[in-house]
Amino acid sequence: MDAELFPRGRREIAPGAVHLPDWLDAGLQRTLLDACRAWARPPAGLRTVRTPGGHAMTARQVCLGLHWGPVPRCPACRRPVRDNPDCPGPHQYPYAYSRTAVDGDGAPVKPFPPRLGALARRAVTDALGPQALPTAPYDIALVNFYGPDARMGMHRDADERSDAPVVSLSLGDTCVFRFGNTATRGRPYTDVELRGGDLFVFGGPARLAHHGVPRVHPGTAPPELGLDGRLNITLRVSGR
Numbered sequence: 001m002d003a004e005l006f007p008r009g010r011r012e013i014a015p016g017a018v019h020l021p022d023w024l025d026a027g028l029q030r031t032l033l034d035a036c037r038a039w040a041r042p043p044a045g046l047r048t049v050r051t052p053g054g055h056a057m058t059a060r061q062v063c064l065g066l067h068w069g070p071v072p073r074c075p076a077c078r079r080p081v082r083d084n085p086d087c088p089g090p091h092q093y094p095y096a097y098s099r100t101a102v103d104g105d106g107a108p109v110k111p112f113p114p115r116l117g118a119l120a121r122r123a124v125t126d127a128l129g130p131q132a133l134p135t136a137p138y139d140i141a142l143v144n145f146y147g148p149d150a151r152m153g154m155h156r157d158a159d160e161r162s163d164a165p166v167v168s169l170s171l172g173d174t175c176v177f178r179f180g181n182t183a184t185r186g187r188p189y190t191d192v193e194l195r196g197g198d199l200f201v202f203g204g205p206a207r208l209a210h211h212g213v214p215r216v217h218p219g220t221a222p223p224e225l226g227l228d229g230r231l232n233i234t235l236r237v238s239g240r
């Protein structure tokens, strides 16, 4: 028997941030995993992202719709513009969206599949209600693959021009998802266990909250799925 001591149900982690356990049924998890495997293949496939500081992110990533990644450093001062607001260089942000895998093989980004847009709208409706649906369509997917030692540091999803809720789907291994506040990368935050099949949506006052993945629990994926590791699919509206 595998009874939960504390049954997992819908939980509001912060105003506008909702965790819905077991939102994806086994068939949809399988379908999404197969699709992720296809999206991960070149051209414009899975890559290692380097931060503007030069560090390699441990979660590897592939983008659909628009490619998210670091822009080259400012040619004038060689520093990310975020660190030097007076820099005369042409770049405004250390990360930006582009139509090609600029920090990968340079190929055009794969198109955003309409069925992911429909899934995102269903997710927002279930988590936050139909009034939270954006007028603009969902048009960006980031697929993150986490091996046993991969993590993601605290950050905000702040490169979009839309305040539409972010939709996050988990497949495979369980992780600790840290959901914090809009002001700092530190406390207060809440650690949420995200398992394969779970949905997490953050919008409204939580849209620009810091969040990250401090830990993945290797070997916790449901064996029947056939995924060694964790996949996260993050769906966003670019507002372009």
Ligand SMILES: O=C(O)CCC(=O)C(=O)O
Pocket: 142, 144, 152, 157, 168, 177, 211, 212, 213, 232, 234
């Ligand atoms: O893997 C996750 O659950 C979070 C991913 C994330 O925050 C991102 O891609 O911006």
Ligand SMILES: [Fe+2]
Pocket: 155, 156, 157, 211
């Ligand atoms: Fe994020």
